[in-house]
Amino acid sequence: KAKSIFDLASSLSGGNQQKVVFAKLLTSELDVIILDEPTKGVDVGAKSSIYEMISDLAAQGYGIIMVSSEMPEIIGMCDRVAVMREGRITAFLNRPSISQEAILQHAMADEAPLNNRA
Known part of the structure; x- marks a missing residue:
């Protein structure tokens, strides 16, 4: 204004x-x-x-x-989410499987990061 x-x-x-x-x-x-x-x-x-x-x-x-x-922003706005942990992509989530639980699971899990792929 x-x-x-x-x-x-x-x-x-x-x-x-x-x-x-x-x-x-x-x-x-x-x-x-x-x-x-x-x-x-x-x-x-x-x-x-x-x-x-x-x-x-x-x-x-x-x-x-x-x-x-901001988790609500990601969940509400995105069609596809790349989840990262320690600077590496650990998962790709597509709508409708984008949820707080799924994002946190991949962000916190002790799993090997995905190779860099789109």
């Missing part, structure tokens, strides 16, 4: 700053967007707006790679 178009993005709330970042992304010719903790530090209302933007981008054909430490 800027007072004028000349206000700096740094004067905006965290959620609105995130929206500015999304707007900048869309001015480039991109096929894949990597989002690292896209809703960290923003309020619930801003999170909802950001989730809606991410869903709209995916519906438009963009590939979205989201890195998040």
